[in-house]
Amino acid sequence: MKKQQMVRGLVIFSFILLASFKSSYAQNVEIPIILPYTGNFNNWIITFTSGSDTYTFETNDDTFDSGVIGMLPKGTYTVNFDCPYFGSENFDILVYNGGEIVRQGITSSRDLTLYNVVIGDEPLIQIDAGY
Numbered sequence: 355m356k357k358q359q360m361v362r363g364l365v366i367f368s369f370i371l372l373a374s375f376k377s378s379y380a381q382n383v384e385i386p387i388i389l390p391y392t393g394n395f396n397n398w399i400i401t402f403t404s405g406s407d408t409y410t411f412e413t414n415d416d417t418f419d420s421g422v423i424g425m426l427p428k429g430t431y432t433v434n435f436d437c438p439y440f441g442s443e444n445f446d447i448l449v450y451n452g453g454e455i456v457r458q459g460i461t462s463s464r465d466l467t468l469y470n471v472v473i474g475d476e477p478l479i480q481i482d483a484g485y
Contacts, residue, residue, distance in 0.1 A: 384424075385411075385473070386423075387481070388481065389417065395439075396414060398413040400412075401436075402433050402471075404430060428474055430471065430472050446481070
């Protein structure tokens with residue numbers, strides 16, 4: 355009897371552990387990005403903050419070619435876009451989820467912070483050079 359209870363407890367614990375692993379694994383999504391073009395205009399430091407979690411990505415010519423900045427857990431973030439080479443250029447920044455714009459802004463200095471940015475199942479970041 356005692357052995358059956360231990361086995362039952364172990365089976366339940368295994369299911370709980372497996373379920374938590376699946377849910378945490380499934381929450382990560384790839385973040386595609388469209389950058390202006392190669393050169394200094396595609397050098398960005400993008401920081402996502404949610405509570406005490408911070409994720410920082412740097413873009414460059416390799417990112418321009420791959421079109422992906424990395425993986426990120428789904429959620430709501432404060433996102434800072436920093437372009438270290440240009441303090442006076444205006445860049446249009448758009449964040450999409452599932453084809454819909456969830457946040458947008460225009461840089462008026464070196465960086466721009468967007469609040470309450472939802473990163474869901476189909477995110478996309480687009481940065482256009484200001485003209």
